[in-house]
Amino acid sequence: MGRGRWQPWVWVVLGGLGFLTWHAAAQPPATAPPAAPAADAGLATDGQSNPSLLAADQAVLDATAEVAGTQRAATKIEEVVVAPTTVASPPDLGDSQITIYADGQALVRRAEMVQLTVGRNEFELNGIARALVDGSALLRPVDGPARFTVLEQRSTLAPPAADLLQAALGREIEVRADDRTVRGTLVAIDDDGVTLSNRDGLLVHPPGTVVLPADLLLNAAQAKLTWALDTHQAGSAQVEATYLSGGFGWAADYALTILPQSQLTTLAAWVTLRNTSGLDLDDVGVQLSTAEAAKAGAPGAVVSYVPRPIDLANGGARRVLLAQSSPRRGAARWLVRVGTDNAVRVESGVRLANVAAQGLGVPLPTGPVRIYRADAQGRVQLVGQQTLAASAPGAALTWAVPADAALAPTATVAPEVNGPVTRRVLTLHNPSADEALVTVVQALPPSGGQVIAASHTFTAPAGLQLTTDLTVPPNGRVEVRYQVRTQPAAEVQTS
Numbered sequence: 001m002g003r004g005r006w007q008p009w010v011w012v013v014l015g016g017l018g019f020l021t022w023h024a025a026a027q028p029p030a031t032a033p034p035a036a037p038a039a040d041a042g043l044a045t046d047g048q049s050n051p052s053l054l055a056a057d058q059a060v061l062d063a064t065a066e067v068a069g070t071q072r073a074a075t076k077i078e079e080v081v082v083a084p085t086t087v088a089s090p091p092d093l094g095d096s097q098i099t100i101y102a103d104g105q106a107l108v109r110r111a112e113m114v115q116l117t118v119g120r121n122e123f124e125l126n127g128i129a130r131a132l133v134d135g136s137a138l139l140r141p142v143d144g145p146a147r148f149t150v151l152e153q154r155s156t157l158a159p160p161a162a163d164l165l166q167a168a169l170g171r172e173i174e175v176r177a178d179d180r181t182v183r184g185t186l187v188a189i190d191d192d193g194v195t196l197s198n199r200d201g202l203l204v205h206p207p208g209t210v211v212l213p214a215d216l217l218l219n220a221a222q223a224k225l226t227w228a229l230d231t232h233q234a235g236s237a238q239v240e241a242t243y244l245s246g247g248f249g250w251a252a253d254y255a256l257t258i259l260p261q262s263q264l265t266t267l268a269a270w271v272t273l274r275n276t277s278g279l280d281l282d283d284v285g286v287q288l289s290t291a292e293a294a295k296a297g298a299p300g301a302v303v304s305y306v307p308r309p310i311d312l313a314n315g316g317a318r319r320v321l322l323a324q325s326s327p328r329r330g331a332a333r334w335l336v337r338v339g340t341d342n343a344v345r346v347e348s349g350v351r352l353a354n355v356a357a358q359g360l361g362v363p364l365p366t367g368p369v370r371i372y373r374a375d376a377q378g379r380v381q382l383v384g385q386q387t388l389a390a391s392a393p394g395a396a397l398t399w400a401v402p403a404d405a406a407l408a409p410t411a412t413v414a415p416e417v418n419g420p421v422t423r424r425v426l427t428l429h430n431p432s433a434d435e436a437l438v439t440v441v442q443a444l445p446p447s448g449g450q451v452i453a454a455s456h457t458f459t460a461p462a463g464l465q466l467t468t469d470l471t472v473p474p475n476g477r478v479e480v481r482y483q484v485r486t487q488p489a490a491e492v493q494t495s
Helices: 051-068 161-168 214-219
Strands: 010-012 096-100 106-116 119-126 138-141 149-156 172-176 181-190 193-198 201-204 209-212 224-231 235-245 248-259 264-275 281-289 303-305 310-312 316-324 332-338 344-353 367-374 380-388 396-400 410-418 421-429 436-443 450-454 465-472 477-485
Touching (some): 106 119, 161 181, 161 209, 172 193, 248 380, 264 281, 264 310, 264 344, 332 410, 344 410, 380 396, 421 436, 421 465, 436 477
Parallel strands (some): 096 281, 248 367, 332 436
Antiparallel strands (some): 106 235, 119 224, 193 201, 332 344, 344 396, 410 421
């Protein structure tokens, strides 16, 4: 090539890095009082009582009422009171913010102070992402739209190749041709090419395409946005600059840890953030949206927050704790499901609530949940993986988890059906030397139903089911007696 005509092409190589059907209460259930009708009224208000079962049920209910010190009305589904939801306050994201969307784009926000003089002014925003989406930049005055007028906007994104080559002097680079690649330290640049030094000596003007280290594109020259402004009011003004950028991504995941010896359960929510935008972010507040950028305000989108400002370097990934529940006793428990056909199923599960009182109370995005349980030696082992659906503050967080079947309580049910009323005696036996925490879930038919008498307090946390919590002592047994009427609530007599 002749002198003054060689223009190297510069390539930059950038590197980048179930079960959920246990409908427990959103937090420890707000309990409605147990049913305890007056003795002369009996337990069955439909006139179809079995005398022997009635007497047994009445004895249990009388004992319950005696302990409680009062006679109380029967529990109805529509009368269940849900305790107020506790929600953690969103963090202050500060003057430097970024919202990362599900499609890899992000809205970058910067607040700056500018000094204005009457007439034409220029404002430069340095250090912007090189993956800037054309036409997305916006500058506005924070203290009122009349403060200034934006006349035009310019962006400077790609530094000249000559500047990049100068910045690479003394660095190792590559020159790639179709049949070979040579590597060496860049020692000289002229109009005809580059000169490299390696263990073979000096390579003067090797043919091919120059490939520079990735970080040179980031550091050789700053990308920037420039706005021309006009104002009739001099003085300082706060401005907010925003733009969309590609090159970002995020994914949530969870760790559920169960320590049977101490009966403590903890849920840790994590998010992995990725940045290949060409911009190093320092001390930036981060929001995460499950929507795509074009549908940012769509109903149903979940917006989560990283709880503190972070640094997010270009070209890498960072895993950050979103939230962590406080260690909970009683979260790991046995679930005893009683179907409308009186079939009984026993499962091991965990029940938490997404509330601030338990260390959570923040929007939780969809993500895998890795479940860990301590073994007999106290060492934590991975025992399974499930998925958490996006959960708003106040929602129930429940999973079935693997457990030692030999420790599971046994459950049998003795039903008696009299028209719309089904009386059940559920007997639970605990074979373990430790007490068993149990949640009984009674399914209801599609027409719904209500408890009209019970030895334990039932609540209706969600859907067509009733639940009650109890403890079965070591090597002990507990009976739960209850009556469910499946007629519409308007036809039920509860005198």
